[in-house]
Amino acid sequence: MIQLAQILFILSVLVILHEFGHYITAKAFKMRIEKFYLFMDVGFSLVKKKIGDTEWGIGWLPLGGYVKIAGMIDESMDTEQMKSEAQPWEFRSKPAWQRLIVMLGGIIVNIILAWFIYTVMYATVGQKYIATEKIQEKGLAFGEVGEKVGFKNGDKIVSVDGKTQPKFNWLIIDVLLGNEVVLDRNGQKVVLHLTDEQKGLILGSEGKNFVKPRLQTISIDSVTPNSEAAKAKLQKGDVIKALNGQKFSFFDVFATDLASHKNDSIALTIERNKQVKDIKVKVNAEGKLGFIPTTQDKLDFQITTKLSLAEAIPAAVKESWQMLVYNVKQFKLILKPKTEAYKQVKSPIGIARQLPDTWDWEFVWNFTALFSIGLAFMNLLPIPGLDGGHALFTIVEMVTGKKLSDKAAGYVQTAGMVILLSLMALTFGKDIYQWIVEIISKK
Structure with a gap:
């Protein structure tokens, strides 16, 4: 139940603030907001109340949320109002540059949220990370898969694609996303070039846990x-x-x-x-x-640096940017069929099952920042049905001077929603199946 509560809390914060980004920008350009919903109200809503022109509510399906702006074809798929003459307060009546800002409003808020959370965390509990130098002082230990792809117990990872990484948390991600891994093996330089198949082997078995601190005490x-x-x-x-x-x-x-x-x-x-x-x-x-x-706790190798507010702000911006870069790299990995990384994509159910079973505010806020950047990146993708898809058509309109017809926009939105819902069904189905299998295997 704690895991479920955590994921619902995180999703609620992210969805409300993401949709608020659309809401506040639309309001700034005097657009009428018909609905503001946390979660989807397919068929019915759990709670709803109309205040002014806007119906505020909570849906029963935790697959995001939406702001329904008058004169816009969105997740609600309401095309009836598009048949009437455009009104001054409608989305479609506004200049392209205003519509573009509204479309990017949610993404911008997600990035600002991550930056804000990191700033507060760094200035209060401090900037924390597992030090690469400390954790591999005696070398690293690899599982069966790690050894199979070319690593050996005692190896130290010097660099990935020519870059050193002081944070061990990210070093392992760098290995899985990079091409050239330079190792120190008993004082000798060894270069590994991991193939997509080898990365897939690691991802499909041990994932980020394919490498651990080398244990000296056998307890x-x-x-x-x-x-x-x-x-x-x-x-x-x-x-x-x-x-x-x-x-x-x-x-x-x-x-x-x-x-x-x-x-x-x-x-x-x-x-x-x-x-x-x-x-x-x-x-x-x-x-x-x-x-x-008994494994050695990675926290034994953790470095904590409490930053002043002046130091925390740029450090948080840098961390947010780095997270966005990692999302881009991970997406590229998912697009490579040989890695089978697409099998590791998880729904909220799969994510919830990986969360700790005790409530830790520090973890929750860090995960919220991490997830917020992921949500921003996902919505940036130029896929119909996502903010990036809407933004792309608006940018094309600004460049060419030609606007997509309402009828064509409806078809595009429908196609996008079909694709997105199909992908959601697949990821939810996979995670539910794995959950059931684990429950059965424990009996």
């Missing part, structure tokens, strides 16, 4: 029931000191050696409650014992 976090570790009575908190008398500096080296003893019995030297003891345990056919190691 047990949990033991899998009925596993060999459970049979040997290994416990949470046990620290593995040696395997068959051999000590290890890193967990990944231990795991590699363990895999060479498939179906064999081994001797583990462990430390439990400050006492050292040897335990006999059998390695399973997969070369594992059946326990999950």
